[in-house]
Amino acid sequence: MTKAVCRKGRRQVLAAGLGALLTWTGLVLWAAAEQPDSPPSPQADPSRACLMCHGENAPLPAAGIVHSSHAVLFGESGQGCTACHGSSREHLGLAEDGTRPPPDHSFGPDDPSAGINATCSTCHAGQVAPHWQGSVHEFEELACTDCHNAHDAAGDPALDPARQAGVCFECHQRERAEFMRPSRHPVASGGFASDAGLLSCSDCHDAHGSATVAELNRMTLNETCYECHAQLRGPFLWEHAPVREDCSTCHLPHGAIHDALLRQRPPQLCQQCHLAQYHPSTVRSGTGLPPLGADPNLLGQSCMNCHTAVHGSNHPSSPGFTR
Ligand code: HEC
Ligand code: HEC
Ligand code: HEC
Ligand code: HEC
Ligand code: HEC
Ligand code: HEC
Ligand code: HEC
Ligand code: HEC
Ligand code: HEC
Ligand code: HEC
Known part of the structure; x- marks a missing residue:
């Protein structure tokens, strides 16, 4: 002042x-x-x-x-x-007209987010750096107080793995729905007691911005996944190109209606890319299912009945990922 x-x-x-x-x-x-x-x-x-x-x-x-x-x-x-x-x-005190002037910074709904963010940043600039400026959330004019509660005696909900998703779901309704699908990453979402707080959004995202797509907190999407699924980091003797390139070619990150977070059910998943080559060249149909037939490409693990090492193989004689 x-x-x-x-x-x-x-x-x-x-x-x-x-x-x-x-x-x-x-x-x-x-x-x-x-x-x-x-x-x-x-x-x-x-x-x-x-x-x-x-x-x-x-x-x-x-x-x-x-x-x-x-x-x-x-x-x-x-x-x-x-x-x-x-x-x-x-x-x-009271003004001449008997009303009470507001405090210098009220942090109320009428307070512009830039002002709020400047106030908080006087002490926290170092912690939100280096990607906050220009991040999606800064661009969308979010205020620190949209996610943080400075007064909560129970602690800040954004920092509490059990309550964090609730903060994000206030705005991210579509993601809330994704985390309710039958196959999902077990993020504590309030809806599923069985998912009690294993993961939180900030295990994969940096809400303060990052240099990667979708504010992911590692340098690439795959690096983000390796953080917990380290056995798939490789390198493998026989690499499967789409796995190396981007896990999300086959998997959805939040939740899916198919098992193992898959975007599509095999064999269709594989046949998006492998239709023209050799033995899988037939488009699979209902005739491969009982009682009409028993196509190993459709039953059980589908293509993975034989191609068990779909993420890559270290077996010298398994260029086809069969072991
Ligand atoms: C004499 C009583 C009194 C004192 C002392 C007082 N306040 Fe208030 N404060 C009020 C009242 C009454 C309101 C509600 C005003 C309204 O609804 O317009 C209020 C509202 C507020 C609000 C909400 C403003 C808004 O627009 O949402 C904040 C923040 C606040 N006070 C902070 C403070 C701070 C910080 C101090 C100390 C520097 C302080 N108050 C001292 C009486 C007081
Ligand atoms: C005058 C300096 C100052 C200002 C202004 C300030 N803070 Fe803090 N804040 C602190 C200190 C000191 C701590 C305790 C640091 C610690 O425990 O590591 C803290 C803790 C926090 C934490 C918890 C960090 C943790 O690791 O538990 C959050 C979140 C936070 N502040 C957000 C905010 C927000 C949002 C604002 C703006 C409304 C704000 N702060 C304004 C000094 C400040
Ligand atoms: C979109 C939501 C969101 C916004 C907006 C946001 N934060 Fe955070 N903040 C988080 C989350 C989530 C965490 C917890 C990160 C973690 O656990 O790794 C966090 C952590 C923190 C921490 C403590 C952790 C640390 O890095 O030491 C501070 C301090 C903090 N934020 C300050 C701020 C300030 C200041 C602003 C405004 C410039 C801000 N945040 C804006 C979501 C947000
Ligand atoms: C670290 C920063 C910070 C400090 C310190 C702080 N406040 Fe606040 N205050 C906020 C923020 C931010 C809000 C807006 C509500 C929210 O998001 O937490 C707020 C909201 C309020 C409100 C409005 C509450 C409502 O229900 O609308 C009052 C009143 C208030 N503060 C008074 C105080 C008083 C009194 C103190 C000292 C005892 C204090 N504040 C210390 C950041 C702070
Ligand atoms: C296991 C890691 C992981 C977790 C946990 C996670 N996400 Fe994501 N999220 C991702 C990845 C990876 C992407 C990028 C997907 C892509 O680009 O194909 C993404 C994308 C997003 C997007 C952008 C969507 C779009 O269409 O651009 C939002 C918003 C989002 N996540 C919010 C959340 C929220 C909110 C939570 C917590 C409830 C959360 N995420 C938890 C990995 C995760
Ligand atoms: C106040 C509303 C609000 C809150 C709370 C909020 N976000 Fe966002 N977020 C947005 C908006 C607006 C966008 C940009 C539009 C979009 O992609 O939906 C966005 C975008 C994103 C994106 C996509 C970034 C990209 O590059 O496409 C991610 C990831 C994300 N938010 C994660 C989070 C996480 C994690 C939290 C909780 C810690 C959170 N958000 C809390 C409003 C919010
Ligand atoms: C913070 C740790 C963490 C990160 C990061 C992470 N995961 Fe997971 N993932 C888990 C946990 C925990 C499970 C559940 C394991 C279980 O149910 O036994 C899981 C399960 C899975 C499953 C199997 C789901 C099922 O139903 O069998 C797939 C597929 C998966 N993750 C893919 C990914 C991908 C792709 C990424 C990167 C976008 C990723 N994960 C990042 C922790 C993580
Ligand atoms: C070519 C498609 C494809 C790509 C790309 C892919 N996966 Fe998978 N993933 C699958 C299939 C299919 C399954 C189910 C395997 C089964 O049913 O035997 C699976 C299962 C999983 C599982 C659960 C079972 C297990 O093997 O542990 C995890 C975790 C997983 N994938 C993580 C990843 C990660 C991390 C990446 C990126 C490095 C990735 N996947 C890339 C197709 C793929
Ligand atoms: C996004 C496209 C894509 C998807 C989806 C995909 N693949 Fe592949 N796959 C490739 C590429 C590219 C190669 C490398 C082809 C080459 O080297 O000629 C490959 C190689 C292979 C090979 C070894 C081929 C050889 O020449 O030795 C097998 C086996 C295979 N994939 C099985 C699968 C299975 C099973 C699935 C489903 C779980 C699947 N693929 C999903 C793109 C894909
Ligand atoms: C009954 C077992 C079995 C099933 C089911 C199966 N494959 Fe194969 N596939 C093989 C064998 C064996 C090879 C030769 C492997 C080698 O060279 O290591 C092979 C080779 C391949 C190749 C490499 C090209 C070639 O012919 O050398 C691709 C691509 C492939 N399979 C994709 C698929 C896809 C996609 C599915 C599901 C639609 C599928 N396979 C189902 C056994 C099977």
């Missing part, structure tokens, strides 16, 4: 007639109004002034923050509430 604004604030506060406020609040305001040009000192304890009106039973309670990860701001040398909301001196 500039000095000029502070002086204006003092005039307004005095004009509002503090004498009329015979409460403790009034006394604190008086003290505040007496030395408006000095920065808030620990002795002035601005947080206590704020909590007089925003204590646990107040209409707009804010005491939870004292127990949150931001509790450190309320230590001896911390700036307390003013670290985020600004010194908000005008807010401490």
Whole structure:
């Protein structure tokens, strides 16, 4: 806050007639109004002034923050509430028309996201760097507070693997539906007790932006998968080209209606690419199914009845991925 604004604030506060406020609040305001040009000192304890009106039973309670990860701001040398909301001196009193001016930063719905992000970044720029600027979420004008809750005494939901997906699903409804499909990565989504918090979105994505497609947190899509499916990293003696290239040629990352997160059911999956070559050259039809027939390309594991090592093989005599 500039000095000029502070002086204006003092005039307004005095004009509002503090004498009329015979409460403790009034006394604190008086003290505040007496030395408006000095920065808030620990002795002035601005947080206590704020909590007089925003204590646990107040209409707009804010005491939870004292127990949150931001509790450190309320230590001896911390700036307390003013670290985020600004010194908000005008807010401490009433304006001439009897209304209460808002705090310097309200973080309410009318607050532009750029301003919110600048405030949070005064302390956190290092943690959201280097990809936040220009990321999809920054471009879409999200505010830090769309995902983070600065006041939650139970901790920040975005940092809690059990609650994080719920934060993302507020906006990403389509992904919520994908994670409800029969085959899915077990992300804690609230809907499935059996999926209790094994994975969270941030195991694969960096919500603060990244250099990869879809804000993935590794250098490539495949690198992201190898993080947990390391046995498929290879290199293999016999590589299957599409596996090397991109796991998502065959798999959906979130959820699928086919087993093993597959985009399509084999043999159609394989025949997208292998129709013209040698033995799989027939398009498979219902005649291969009982009682009309028993085509090994359709029953059981389909093509994988024989091509068991579809991700690649280290067996010297298995260029066809049969073992
Ligand atoms: C004298 C009582 C009082 C004090 C002291 C006080 N507030 Fe408030 N505050 C209120 C009231 C009343 C409202 C609701 C105003 C409204 O609805 O227009 C409010 C609203 C707010 C809001 C929500 C604003 C919005 O637009 O959504 C924030 C944030 C806030 N106060 C922060 C603070 C901070 C930070 C301090 C300390 C620097 C503080 N308050 C000190 C009475 C107070
Ligand atoms: C780390 C930054 C930060 C600090 C420190 C902070 N706040 Fe907030 N405050 C926010 C944000 C962000 C919001 C918007 C709600 C949200 O997303 O958490 C908010 C919202 C509020 C609201 C509106 C709540 C509502 O229900 O609409 C009040 C009142 C408030 N703060 C008061 C305070 C008081 C009093 C303190 C000190 C005890 C304080 N804040 C400290 C960031 C902070
Ligand atoms: C005055 C400096 C300051 C400001 C402004 C500030 N924070 Fe913080 N924040 C901190 C400190 C200090 C911590 C505790 C750091 C730690 O524990 O590693 C923290 C912790 C956090 C954490 C939890 C980190 C963790 O590892 O648990 C999140 C998330 C966070 N802040 C988000 C925000 C958001 C969003 C805003 C803006 C509304 C904000 N902060 C404003 C200083 C600040
Ligand atoms: C789209 C949602 C989203 C937005 C917007 C967002 N964050 Fe985060 N943030 C997250 C998630 C998710 C994590 C947890 C990352 C993890 O667990 O690896 C996180 C982690 C953090 C952490 C603690 C972890 C660390 O890196 O040390 C801080 C601090 C933080 N965010 C600050 C911010 C600030 C400041 C902004 C605004 C410039 C912001 N975030 C915007 C989702 C978001
Ligand atoms: C196992 C890793 C993984 C997890 C966990 C994961 N994702 Fe993804 N997500 C991906 C990959 C890989 C892509 C890119 C797909 C592509 O480009 O074909 C993606 C793409 C996306 C996209 C972009 C979709 C599009 O069409 O552009 C969104 C949005 C998204 N994920 C949100 C989420 C949310 C929200 C969560 C948590 C509920 C989540 N993801 C969990 C791997 C993951
Ligand atoms: C306030 C709304 C909002 C929240 C909350 C939110 N996002 Fe987004 N996100 C968007 C918008 C808008 C886009 C761009 C349009 C789209 O792709 O859907 C986007 C895009 C994405 C993309 C695609 C990026 C690309 O390159 O195509 C990913 C991945 C993503 N979000 C992940 C997350 C994750 C993970 C979380 C939770 C930590 C999250 N989002 C929370 C609004 C949100
Ligand atoms: C953070 C760890 C993690 C990452 C990263 C990850 N996965 Fe997974 N994946 C898992 C877990 C856990 C399971 C479930 C294993 C189980 O059910 O036994 C799984 C299962 C699978 C399955 C088998 C599903 C089934 O129904 O049998 C496939 C296919 C799969 N992942 C593909 C991928 C792909 C492709 C990527 C990269 C986009 C990826 N995974 C990234 C952890 C991860
Ligand atoms: C050419 C298509 C294709 C590509 C590309 C592919 N997969 Fe698969 N994947 C399959 C098929 C088919 C299955 C089911 C295997 C079965 O039923 O025996 C499978 C199964 C899986 C499984 C679960 C069973 C197992 O073998 O552990 C995981 C995990 C998996 N794939 C991960 C990956 C990863 C990671 C990548 C990228 C490195 C990848 N896949 C690329 C076709 C593919
Ligand atoms: C996205 C296209 C694509 C998909 C889908 C695909 N493949 Fe392949 N496959 C290839 C390519 C490209 C080669 C390398 C061909 C070459 O070297 O001539 C290959 C090679 C092979 C080979 C070895 C061929 C040889 O010449 O030795 C076998 C066996 C094979 N694939 C089986 C499968 C099976 C089984 C599936 C289904 C799970 C499948 N493929 C899905 C593209 C694909
Ligand atoms: C009954 C076992 C069996 C089934 C089922 C099967 N294959 Fe094969 N396939 C083989 C054998 C054996 C080879 C020769 C392997 C070698 O050279 O290592 C082969 C070779 C291939 C080749 C390499 C080209 C060639 O002829 O050398 C491709 C591509 C292929 N199969 C794709 C498929 C696809 C796609 C399916 C499912 C539609 C399928 N196969 C089902 C046994 C089978």
